[in-house]
Structures are given as C-alpha cells and as structure tokens.
Amino acid sequence: MRLKIDHQSAVPLHIQAENLLRELIKQPEYQAGKLLPNEVELAKRLAISRTTLRQAINKLVYEELLVRKKRLGTKVANAKMSSKSMNWLSFSQEMQARGIVIKNYELHISWVFPDETVAGFFDIKTDQKILKLERLRGNTQEPFVYFISYFHPRVGLTGDEDFKMPLYEMLEQEHFVIATLSKEEISARLADKLIAQKLEVDVDSAILLRKRFVFDQADRPIEYNLGYYKAESFIYTVESRRSS
Incomplete structure (x- = not known):
C-alpha cells in the first residue's frame, strides 16, 4: 500500500495520517500480527513530524484498534x-x-x-x-x-x-x-x-x-x-x- 500525505490539502496532517493508518491496518499482513513500521521510519515516509504521527497513532490506540508493545512496537489489536x-x-x-x-x-x-x-x-x-x-x-x-x-x-x-x-x-x-x-x-x-x-x-x-x-x-x-x-x-x- 502506498502511503502519501497531501501537504497542500486543507485536511489537517494528523487527520490524514490517521486515515492512512486506518487503511494500512486493514491489510492482511497487519491483521495477521505484523508490526507497523516504527514511528521514525513512518514519519519520514510521510514527511511529517513524529508528534503529528503519534497523535494519529494515539487516536487508534484509544479506539483499541492498535496496541503498543514496549520494546517491540505497535500492531493491530486482537479482537477481544x-x-x-x-x-x-x-x-x-x-x-x-x-x-x-x-x-x-x-x-x-x-x-x-x-x-x-x-x-x-x-x-x-x-x-x-x-x-x-x-x-x-x-x-x-x-x-x-x-x-x-x-x-x-x-x-x-x-x-x-x-x-x-x-x-x-x-x-x-x-x-x-x-x-x-x-x-x-x-x-x-x-x-x-x-x-x-x-x-x-x-x-x-x-x-x-x-x-x-x-x-x-x-x-x-x-x-x-x-x-x-x-x-x-x-x-x-x-x-x-x-x-x-
């Protein structure tokens, strides 16, 4: 899946990042447990700050769509x-x-x-x-x-x-x-x-x-x-x- 932010759009960057993440985690490999790219790498690919990216990730963590594992990374949360x-x-x-x-x-x-x-x-x-x-x-x-x-x-x-x-x-x-x-x-x-x-x-x-x-x-x-x-x-x- 191609990840791209439209920096000319009126839609805030963190909202665009959040929408991209929602599509990304639907991919079979992430549903199967693959870790998301780390924040540094992902922020670089999207040309946004880690703070902006973290805002988007935090939203999905709050919704229990993502889960953070200390020293491991972030992945799709299992259905309870x-x-x-x-x-x-x-x-x-x-x-x-x-x-x-x-x-x-x-x-x-x-x-x-x-x-x-x-x-x-x-x-x-x-x-x-x-x-x-x-x-x-x-x-x-x-x-x-x-x-x-x-x-x-x-x-x-x-x-x-x-x-x-x-x-x-x-x-x-x-x-x-x-x-x-x-x-x-x-x-x-x-x-x-x-x-x-x-x-x-x-x-x-x-x-x-x-x-x-x-x-x-x-x-x-x-x-x-x-x-x-x-x-x-x-x-x-x-x-x-x-x-x-």
Whole structure:
C-alpha cells in the first residue's frame, strides 16, 4: 500500500495520517500480527513530524484498534474474546462456538500435593497428591490465557488422557464424570513475573483472574481452575434476567 500525505490539502496532517493508518491496518499482513513500521521510519515516509504521527497513532490506540508493545512496537489489536456467565462450556467449546482456532502453546501435567485452599475445596488431606494441568492457550497469533487446573482424585485421571480434547468432553467420555455446575469468581490482578512471561506482557500489567469451581451431577467437586487472562484480549460478560 502506498502511503502519501497531501501537504497542500486543507485536511489537517494528523487527520490524514490517521486515515492512512486506518487503511494500512486493514491489510492482511497487519491483521495477521505484523508490526507497523516504527514511528521514525513512518514519519519520514510521510514527511511529517513524529508528534503529528503519534497523535494519529494515539487516536487508534484509544479506539483499541492498535496496541503498543514496549520494546517491540505497535500492531493491530486482537479482537477481544468474550465469555458469558450463562450456559458455560469448556474453553475449547467457548472458542469453537465463536469460530476461533485455538492453539496450545504449552501443556504440562504433574502430580502435586495440594495447598490448603485446594485441599479444602476438595475436602482431602494436603498429603494426598492430585493431578495438576497447566495450559497456555491462545489464538494462532499469540497466547492470551494461562490455565491451572487441579482435579479431585475421585475423577480417576491418570495423566495419559488426551488433554487436547475439550476438557469436559474428555472427562465424560473417558471417566464418565459429567461437569454440571460451575461457580466462578472474577477479579483484577497485576501480573507477576511468571504470569507476565506466560502472557507476554509487562510485569504489573493488568490481567483478569477467573477462578472456576466445577461440580458433578451430585454436587461433588471435581475441578479447581485458575485462569489468568490477558486483559487486552478478553471481555467477561454477565447476563442476568429479572424474575417476574
């Protein structure tokens, strides 16, 4: 795409730059995650000052069309993923329903001793090992959620299951455990060093923490799940209906 500013036009330079950027970011390569040219290069190509260019970029950042990455550059913002509180599904099923291809960036299985919080939820002792599942997931461009799941020993997981399947489908098909009830807590957090590294954000960046407590048909706990979401990529919506 040819980038050119009309310096004889009555339209202000920053408006022209903004309009050019709006067209530029529609290009397939930038939609796919390519970084925009750096400000020095772009301002030089347009024969405008960096201040004028930055004014245009700031407008698109404000509109959440662009996102700045420290020490990396500026790129098109990903469309925010959303999740509703009603009719909950596994993460894979949620994203599949929205036509989003999910990629597993990391998948780790281990046997650990639960801390008091997890043991208390499962009503087991802290000296009994349970299966811990860690998954770093996202779209084909970047990760945006880090999951940590703990499972009650009663579920019967061995660690050899196919955890690339939708989780609750796998539990039902392979272990006859049907996830029926989910209780959730949503809170804001600042990313510590580990979470920042996983989600590719700066330390102390805002993230969304979703705790999910999952029960079977007999209201027995089966999963304790922590989900750390990149704030710029995720929206959680709550749907409520007033009873008559």
